[in-house]
Amino acid sequence: MKPVVMSLRYTASQGIAQRGYREQEGEENSVNRGNFRELLHLIGEFDVTVAMKLNDNPQNAKDTHQDIQNEIFQIMADMVRSEISAEIREAECFALMVDETKDVSKSEQLSIVVRYIKGEQVREEFLHVRRTEGLDADSLLSTIKQTLSQCNIDPHMCVGQCYDGAAVMSGCKNGVQQKFKKEVPNALYIHCHAHRLNLVLVDVVRNVEAAAYFFETVQMLYNFFATQSPMILS
Known part of the structure; x- marks a missing residue:
């Protein structure tokens, strides 16, 4: 279980996605099963115990299902919030x-x-x-x-x-x-100073014709794709 937890902590701390579009074990077309599963398989190349768990255990005993991932993340999040809360009470x-x-x-x-x-x-x-x-x-x-x-x-x-x-x-x-x-x-x-700076930049951009045209075009593209149905876009 420890390699599973450590792999999830690593991907979370690096801010990268956990899962891919095709991540089912044994699926021939799963050339990339997502960062979490691929990292576990990489660890398995150097750890026989992890390799046996991934290759020989039944699906419900591999501890890699997305529900288990989410549960572990929730436990981690609660631990982090508890530490933050303790530090605030001390401050x-x-x-x-x-x-x-x-x-x-x-x-x-x-x-x-x-x-x-x-x-x-x-x-x-x-x-x-x-x-x-x-x-x-x-x-x-x-x-x-x-x-x-x-x-x-x-x-x-x-x-x-x-x-x-x-x-x-x-x-x-x-x-x-x-x-x-x-x-x-x-x-x-x-x-918020960041929002105030953003307001200043927006006013500045409005006075630069090329920049104003660029952002107007981007907004029009967003509006177009946001209002189209998936069937039309496909």
Whole structure:
């Protein structure tokens, strides 16, 4: 089991995909079964025990099924979040950074990052990515609070919150930052500098004709392919 866990940890830490399109064991056309399985088979060339497990064990005893991979990843994620939570409690304060985006299935995903001090170093750690049911301030705030609670992080230790400039996030009356600040008065809001820089660059590009034409063309191509059915594209 250890080679399986270590292989998954390696691929995850390197930020590479685990699985391929054709990864079934024994499938003749599976010239590439994905990074995880190929890495295990590479280890098997130097480890007889691993090779026997992959080649001789029945399918339900190889510990390579995607459900097992996902379960191991979940355990790893819980361990990492537990360590982050412990470090935040030791630091006694943290800042919160949140941004939302749509994934390929058009589902809204909320990325949550925490920033805190450990010793003499500033740590910035990815905490969670959560699907949110709504895009209103109450739904987004509820998702943030639920995530902090599940990670055993006291929201009242928050001293800063950083979002983009969208009204639903940064609104001074009904935005997420204002609603959160009512519950946590010390959580000062800061407009994300990366988003501010992006706004500046967008304004600059608009004054460069060639660049404006390029991005307009890219946007038109995206709109075209995003609205076409798979049958038409095939």
